[in-house]
Amino acid sequence: MYICCENNFFIYLFQLILRRYIDDIFLTWNRSQHELEKLLNEANQWHPNIKLEYTISQSLPFLDVLLTNTNGILLTSVYHKPSAEPYVVPFISDHHPHVFRNIIKTILTRAVRYSSTIESFEQERRFIKLMLLYNG
Numbered sequence: 001m002y003i004c005c006e007n008n009f010f011i012y013l014f015q016l017i018l019r020r021y022i023d024d025i026f027l028t029w030n031r032s033q034h035e036l037e038k039l040l041n042e043a044n045q046w047h048p049n050i051k052l053e054y055t056i057s058q059s060l061p062f063l064d065v066l067l068t069n070t071n072g073i074l075l076t077s078v079y080h081k082p083s084a085e086p087y088v089v090p091f092i093s094d095h096h097p098h099v100f101r102n103i104i105k106t107i108l109t110r111a112v113r114y115s116s117t118i119e120s121f122e123q124e125r126r127f128i129k130l131m132l133l134y135n136g
Contacts, residue, residue, distance in 0.1 A: 077120035
């Protein structure tokens with residue numbers, strides 16, 4: 001399997017789960033952490049214009065998803081950036097009604113898709129309810 005980074009830069013890896021979105025890459029690695037760090041540090045030397053920044057952790061955000069490794073089981077939930085305000089377009093604003101329907105549909109769809117457990121879905125549902133109450 002290949003990882004494609006910027007400027008068609010390729011790294012060849014075995015036995016992994018890989019997801020890529022533009023210049024963000026998520027992968028699982030079955031070998032030692034030392035081997036992975038060595039590979040990524042070597043990759044940073046291959047081209048002066050390409051520098052890979054990486055995070056190795058049991059739990060980390062990737063795009064809008066929080067991924068957590070719990071005893072070898074990959075769990076997902078919706079990720080909210082710490083700097084993001086719990087705010088949507090106020091329902092008393094002068095927008096077309098379809099805008100408000102789409103807001104609710106989108107946040108509920110994201111909660112269903114990104115929550116791998118009922119508990120994470122219920123937590124997100126409570127967050128959505130509070131956000132909508134906060135916004136009137």
